[in-house]
Amino acid sequence: MSSRRAPVEHAPLPPVGDFWDLENPGTAGLSPAARPVGGNTGVALAFPHAVRRPAPTPHAPPTPVVPPRTDRTVALAASIALATGLVSIPLTLALGLGAVLGMIAIVAGVVGIRKVNRSPASTKGTGRAVTGIVCGAGSVLVGGPILLFLAVLVTL
Numbered sequence: 001m002s003s004r005r006a007p008v009e010h011a012p013l014p015p016v017g018d019f020w021d022l023e024n025p026g027t028a029g030l031s032p033a034a035r036p037v038g039g040n041t042g043v044a045l046a047f048p049h050a051v052r053r054p055a056p057t058p059h060a061p062p063t064p065v066v067p068p069r070t071d072r073t074v075a076l077a078a079s080i081a082l083a084t085g086l087v088s089i090p091l092t093l094a095l096g097l098g099a100v101l102g103m104i105a106i107v108a109g110v111v112g113i114r115k116v117n118r119s120p121a122s123t124k125g126t127g128r129a130v131t132g133i134v135c136g137a138g139s140v141l142v143g144g145p146i147l148l149f150l151a152v153l154v155t156l
Helices: 042-046 076-092 098-118 126-155
Strands: none
Touching (some): 076 098
16 A cells, blocks of 8 residues: 555745735836736736837857967976886885886976976976876885885895
8 A cells, every 4th residue: 555645736936026016027117007917927928019128239259269279298307207107116116126216206207397387388297297206206205115124134
């Protein structure tokens, strides 16, 4: 057995202006004879010629869309930072050798960011440089102590 009740039909809400006895915006330009009686706005819709419509405004010509420049070159230092930073990650666990490449990635990333900031209209590659710096820093933080431990162990 289902305990669902049948949906209840609700009456439509009156327009806001009729509810508070305000002037309905749709009847603002009508003469008193053409205004609806008793707040019934359906009468105004029955006489569309009596409704004053605003004059159309002239449109400005559309502005042309200029596509972004596609001839920006990638900063070489940013690409080097990305490559050395990504290669340093697996080499970190191999005797800590990733720490050396990580330092190279950090330096190359900083150089790449500075080059992009000097001429942003013609050079791109900030994301590559930042990725190289982050990967390189992680490799230095993890692989540095490993490399230091192995250097101390070899000297003993």
